[in-house]
Amino acid sequence: MGASPVLPPVIVVGAGQGGLQVAESLRSEGFSGDILLLGAEHHAPYHRPPLSKGLLLGETTAGQVLIRQPAVFDKKGITLRTGTRVAGLDPAARQIVLETGERLEYQALVLATGARPRRLPVPGADARGVHSIRTLDDAQAIGAELAAAENVVVIGGGFIGLEMAAVARKLGKAVTVVEAADRLMARVVAPPVSDHYRALHEGHGVTILFGTAVAGIAVEDGTARGVRCADGTMLPADLVVLGIGVEPETVLAEGAGLVCDRGVVVDGCGRTSHPDIYAIGDCAARRLPDGQCQRLESVQNAVELGKACAAAIVGPDKPFIAAPWFWSDQYDAKLQMVGLSAGHDTVVARQDGATCSWFYFKDGRLIAIDSVNRPADHMAGRKLLAGPNVLTPEMAADGAYPLKDAMTAPVA
Amino acid sequence: MVKIIYKTHDGDVSEIDVPEGWSVMQAAVSNGVDGIEAECGGSCCCATCHCYVDEGFADKLAAPNDQEEGMLDNTVAERRSNSRLSCQITVTPALEGMVVTLPEVQS
Ligand SMILES: Cc1cc2nc3c(=O)[nH]c(=O)nc-3n(C[C@H](O)[C@H](O)[C@H](O)COP(=O)(O)OP(=O)(O)OC[C@H]3O[C@@H](n4cnc5c(N)ncnc54)[C@H](O)[C@@H]3O)c2cc1C
Numbered sequence: 001m002g003a004s005p006v007l008p009p010v011i012v013v014g015a016g017q018g019g020l021q022v023a024e025s026l027r028s029e030g031f032s033g034d035i036l037l038l039g040a041e042h043h044a045p046y047h048r049p050p051l052s053k054g055l056l057l058g059e060t061t062a063g064q065v066l067i068r069q070p071a072v073f074d075k076k077g078i079t080l081r082t083g084t085r086v087a088g089l090d091p092a093a094r095q096i097v098l099e100t101g102e103r104l105e106y107q108a109l110v111l112a113t114g115a116r117p118r119r120l121p122v123p124g125a126d127a128r129g130v131h132s133i134r135t136l137d138d139a140q141a142i143g144a145e146l147a148a149a150e151n152v153v154v155i156g157g158g159f160i161g162l163e164m165a166a167v168a169r170k171l172g173k174a175v176t177v178v179e180a181a182d183r184l185m186a187r188v189v190a191p192p193v194s195d196h197y198r199a200l201h202e203g204h205g206v207t208i209l210f211g212t213a214v215a216g217i218a219v220e221d222g223t224a225r226g227v228r229c230a231d232g233t234m235l236p237a238d239l240v241v242l243g244i245g246v247e248p249e250t251v252l253a254e255g256a257g258l259v260c261d262r263g264v265v266v267d268g269c270g271r272t273s274h275p276d277i278y279a280i281g282d283c284a285a286r287r288l289p290d291g292q293c294q295r296l297e298s299v300q301n302a303v304e305l306g307k308a309c310a311a312a313i314v315g316p317d318k319p320f321i322a323a324p325w326f327w328s329d330q331y332d333a334k335l336q337m338v339g340l341s342a343g344h345d346t347v348v349a350r351q352d353g354a355t356c357s358w359f360y361f362k363d364g365r366l367i368a369i370d371s372v373n374r375p376a377d378h379m380a381g382r383k384l385l386a387g388p389n390v391l392t393p394e395m396a397a398d399g400a401y402p403l404k405d406a407m408t409a410p411v412a
Numbered sequence: 413m414v415k416i417i418y419k420t421h422d423g424d425v426s427e428i429d430v431p432e433g434w435s436v437m438q439a440a441v442s443n444g445v446d447g448i449e450a451e452c453g454g455s456c457c458c459a460t461c462h463c464y465v466d467e468g469f470a471d472k473l474a475a476p477n478d479q480e481e482g483m484l485d486n487t488v489a490e491r492r493s494n495s496r497l498s499c500q501i502t503v504t505p506a507l508e509g510m511v512v513t514l515p516e517v518q519s
């Protein structure tokens with residue numbers, strides 16, 4: 001019998017949310033070749049969202065954040081190699097090079113390398129007691145210091161920083177959030193949403209300093225003791241958590257000459273500028289029909305682009321086109337967001353007691369909804385934003401108007 | 413450990429010994445049971461962990477909170493009187509032997 005030629009595996013670099021999705025979706029799309037999933041971390045793929053939520057509160061254990069047990073990888077025929085960092089790509093030879101120098105051949109390569117936390121470029125930022133929160137190891141290191149900490153300073157008033165602030169308050173710590181802008185989550189939500197969250201955090205006893213830059217970390221015996229602000233204020237701190245954003249992990253792609261624009265540039269199926277190389281998740285910047293590149297940092301984006309990438313490798317294409325969605329848990333407030341509000345010209349609120357949704361319009365067209373404890377509005381928004389709709393700001397603001405009617409209702 | 417029995421739409425049955433305190437969703441996903449997606453990882457934000465619970469256990473489960481209610485109204489498969497989001501059911505000894513049936517589609 002003639003041996004059939006054995007193709008090299010599909011190699012997925014990065015064993016996070018997106019990498020796991022590609023590997024599993026390759027199987028559900030019917031791919032029968034070898035799949036090699038390589039991750040630099042020592043952990044099997046895990047959920048990152050609980051790191052700044054239930055994990056530090058003890059509501060979720062490290063065992064519960066792992067997405068799959070080892071046996072599942074065997075069952076699905078996926079070879080997982082953790083603790084394995086890829087050092088470079090050699091697209092001409094269709095090979096990757098590991099840190100150890102080992103070379104591995106691929107038939108298709110997927111970069112799912114995620115993002116790394118931005119560093120704080122001030123003196124003292126590398127002291128003990130100063131942490132980013134990206135990995136399970138980061139969260140466990142914070143957890144180990146949190147119990148004994150009295151004063152927690154969070155630098156950055158974005159989602160992760162605010163989730164961290166909420167967790168620390170729930171644990172009874174004194175918490176200060178230092179934010180450079182004049183409002184919270186300024187990059188993604190409108191001023192009324194920022195105001196809502198400011199009131200929420202201040203109501204829970206968090207001190208928020210706006211328009212405040214950090215000049216340095218005060219260090220004693222190698223350990224952080226305070227945060228020095230640019231205006232000279234010294235904030236006592238025994239735990240400092242950085243929530244100042246992330247940079248896409250594009251080192252491998254750039255080294256191989258792939259087109260990057262604040263992320264590895266891809267189409268709706270994760271295809272990069274090089275045939276047989278794909279990129280998905282936090283490291284990828286998706287080219288939209290208007291030519292703009294959009295990089296998202298969310299579970300949905302990692303999962304959906306992961307599915308689309310697997311489909312493209314197996315064929316036929318199933319591009320990722322759904323409206324982006326995201327959530328954030330702070331105290332008992334669940335923020336659910338759908339669509340992207342950047343560029344809006346009108347915001348209207350739909351409110352009932354402590355629950356509220358903000359609807360964003362541009363040129364009369366709905367582009368996004370942010371909801372606090374109003375899951376039905378959020379889910380209606382996912383459907384409204386998936387197709388044509390006739391929702392006007394007046395309808396959105398009228399709590400009695402059934403949102404689902406706007407999906408089909410003809411304009412009167 | 414508490415035994416939970418998962419039945420997929422196709423009739424595949426998996427019996428899983430679930431640690432107390434885990435959710436019905438976590439044990440299924442961890443063991444690679446098909447028919448649950450759980451995209452949001454248990455944050456009650458995706459409604460892709462929908463299941464139908466054994467009617468006999470209805471009185472042993474805490475009622476859905478407002479968030480779960482809102483998401484349950486938006487499951488892709490039909491919502492029935494015994495529909496729940498499996499990420500919101502915490503396993504306790506009272507659930508020993510509970511059968512959860514998974515819908516044909518989650519997304
Ligand atoms: C604390 C926290 C809270 C979050 N909360 C939410 C939330 O509530 N909702 C939401 O939608 N999203 C949330 N996110 C974002 C979400 O987790 C990410 O968008 C998602 O994990 C991205 O998946 P990914 O696969 O692209 O990257 P990742 O999950 O980051 O995985 C990338 C992996 O690649 C590995 N890697 C990188 N370079 C190499 C290399 N050269 N060789 C081998 N391996 C490499 C990394 O070590 C990493 O393990 C949160 C993120 C964090 C950190």
Ligand code: FES
Nearest residue numbers: 454456459461499
């Ligand atoms: S896992 Fe997302 S709602 Fe249950």
